[in-house]
Amino acid sequence: MQINKVGIPSILLALMLASPVVFGGDPAEPAIEVEIFKFQFVPQEITVNIGDTVRWTNKEKRQYHSVWFEQSGDPEPEYFFPGESYVRLFDKAGSFPYHCGPHPKMTGTVHVK
Numbered sequence: 006m007q008i009n010k011v012g013i014p015s016i017l018l019a020l021m022l023a024s025p026v027v028f029g030g031d032p033a034e035p036a037i038e039v040e041i042f043k044f045q046f047v048p049q050e051i052t053v054n055i056g057d058t059v060r061w062t063n064k065e066k067r068q069y070h071s072v073w074f075e076q077s078g079d080p081e082p083e084y085f086f087p088g089e090s091y092v093r094l095f096d097k098a099g100s101f102p103y104h105c106g107p108h109p110k111m112t113g114t115v116h117v118k
C-alpha cells in the first residue's frame with residue numbers, strides 16, 4: 006500500500022477528499038455554524054474571516070438539502086440528510102452567494118473579509 010507524506014494511505018486520502026460532506030475543511034475543526042431548518046439557511050447571511058470554516062447542519066426532520074456555491078464555480082455537491090453537515094473553507098475575501106441545489110429558492114450569502 007502506498008503511504009504519502011502525512012501517513013495516510015492514498016486510497017483513504019482520496020476517499021476523504023472525495024467526500025461531499027467534508028469539502029475543504031476538517032469536520033472536527035471549529036467552524037461558524039449555519040443551520041438548515043424549514044427550507045431556510047439560518048442565519049441566511051454571515052460574515053466570516055479569511056481562513057474560516059463554515060459548517061451547515063441539516064436540522065430538518067426528513068428533508069435533504071445541499072449547499073451549492075454555483076456562482077463560485079463549485080460543482081453541484083451531493084445532498085445531505087438530517088443530522089449531516091456540509092463544511093467549506095473560505096480562503097478568499099468577497100461575497101459568495103449560494104443556494105440549495107434541489108430547492109433553488111433557498112439562498113444564502115457568505116461574506117468573507
Ligand SMILES: [Cu+2]
Nearest residue numbers: 070071105108
Ligand atoms: Cu434544500
